[in-house]
Amino acid sequence: MPLTIYNTLNRKKEIFEPLKAPHVGMYVCGPTVYGDAHLGHARPAITFDIVFRFLMHLGYKVRYVRNITDVGHLVNDADEGEDKIGKKARLEQLEPMEVVKYYTDRYHANMDQLNVLHPSIEPTASGHIIEQIEMVGKIIENGFAYQAEGSVYFDVEKYNKIHRYGKLSGRKIEELRENTRELAGQEQKRNSFDFALWKKADPAHLMHWPSPWSEGFPGWHMECSAMGAKYLGETFDIHGGGMDLLFPHHESEIAQANAANGHDAVKYWMHNNMITVDGQKMGKSLNNFITLNEFFSGKHEKLKRAYSPMTIRFFILQAHYRSTVDFSNDALQAAEKGMKKLFETVKLIGRLQAGGGSSIDVRPFEELCIQAMEDDFNTPIVIAHLFELSKIINQINDGKATLSADDLEFVKNLYQTWLNDLLGLRDEKDEDDSQVIESLMETILALRKEAKLNKDYATADRIRDALSKINIEIKDTRDGAEWVFK
RNA sequence: GGUACCGUGGCCGAGUGGCUAGGCGGUGGUCUGCAAAACCAUAGACAGCGGUUCGAAUCCGCUCGGUACCUCCA
Secondary structure, three states: OOOEEEEOOOOEEEEOOOOEOOEEEEEEOOOEOOOOOEHHHHHHHHHHHHHHHHHHHOOOEEEEEEOEEOOOOEOOOOOOOOEHHHHHHHHOOOOHHHHHHHHHHHHHHHHHHOOOOOOOEOOEOHHHHHHHHHHHHHHHHOOOEEEEOOEEEEOHHHHHHHOOOOOOOOOOHHHHHHHOOOOOOOOOOOOOOOOEEEEEOOOOOOOOEOOOOOOEEEOOOHHHHHHHHHHHOOOEEEEEEEHHHHHHHHHHHHHHHHHHHOOOOEEEEEEEOOEEEOOEEOOOOOOOOOEHHHHHHOOOOOOOOOOOHHHHHHHHHOOOOOOOEEEOHHHHHHHHHHHHHHHHHHHHHHHOOOOOOOOOOOOHHHHHHHHHHHEOOOHHHHHHHHHHHHHHHHHHHOOOOOOOHHHHHHHHHHHHHHHHHHOOOOOHHHHOOHHHHHHHHHHHHHHHHHHHHOOOHHHHHHHHHHHHHOOEEEEEEOOEEEEEEO
8 A cells, every 4th residue: 555645735645756756845834933833833743754754765855845934023913013032032131032042942852752763854934035035036026926115015906816725724815804913014915815025024023134125024925945945946845734724724835836936835734734732723822832851850730740751752643643632631641650561571572581482473463563654544443453562572471472583573673663753753761871770679579589489478568568668569470570650 | 794714422532324443531440569650351422403325423404602803813
């Protein structure tokens, strides 16, 4: 079965055929760096990390571009107000670029914690002002934009006569005309739905650059169009981002590409769904977001305790990327417990004795996992398969099933490939000072064994209880005691 | 108001015409000095009402409920 991807443009799953195999170009909208990354930022990062990893696994040479928005776009509507980064800079008495650097570093640190691979290229909007100005110029030349008092606006009505504005989001400009709210400061525009390609900066605006039209800054949608074209070409395979960017951001990108180059830039549009809190979108503007650092430390009123980066990653992967995921402590704890079970399985494989033959056929699992991923990156199904396999491993441990040495090796590799390499999950406990702890535990368990042999259960229980208090759990098995971090 | 999407067991969450999703939790059992873990077994679901069909959680219609976008947002 070939890889299929749900293409938002046509609202259906399509077979993935790269424009220039074996090369694949993928562009994903990254963060605006004016605040700490929250759970909502983790979702697209992880979603497209999975896409990146799986495409490479299939043998494609992927160029993955994820931008950093570091140009201050406006807080309010397209015409008025302070820009986000400038506002933050003023509040904290910093240069805008200090704000950008600070939050970019913190974003990177969070992404590393979540084991998100670095993109191939991570361009910044401020570093590509020239490219954006060039593209605006092309759009003006082609007659799809007009100037007004130093600003340049995209002429949606004119564009719509030739192309169709709204083909991604399913909107019609008549509806937009009726439904767009009355906003102040729009008198420069011919129509309320026109959007800025270049904005003249008012004197208070901190971030501005010279251009043929005015001292100003590029419109919000320009950077992705310009940088996508620069690094991936006028046409490329995949463009991703959150569903909330569908309109107007991605719709306008499509319009800009067609206005500048006469054709679409993107073949497959992919959109991840939102993370919700109590059924409501987690978002900056709604002020109901929990930052990743708060998750990792547990310091937020909604959090009953801390959740590790891998728990967050697993939690997100347990839902399909096009479904909403509702945050709750219970769901997170269930995810954490399930994930730990999988890592226990991996450890167990190493200790297992191979049988003469296999009583269960484990070979189909590889194909099952591939099928799940090929079906629009269905990670919850992959995880379900890994759980089924985990059950088999436990049965072997209990002497209720056997696997040959070859099959055991196969299963070990399968977990390595799928759990670690493709889902990008790693056993966080491995990162502890395991060597020392290992030998300490050996000694302690030997003492407890002695106590038990002497029927000194008081001592045996005392050891178990004391360890339990520092989150170490003793598991008595037929073959002696084992231990695990709770 | 317009557009789009969704409503699955106590919780989370796949599936989308006939075949067990899976996890967490529950119940019973095996094991055990006890407990935990593990294993085995098991209960519990497709918002409601109509329709299509031999057969629908899955298709169609209506109703109810929810969410997103239409202003910056991942």
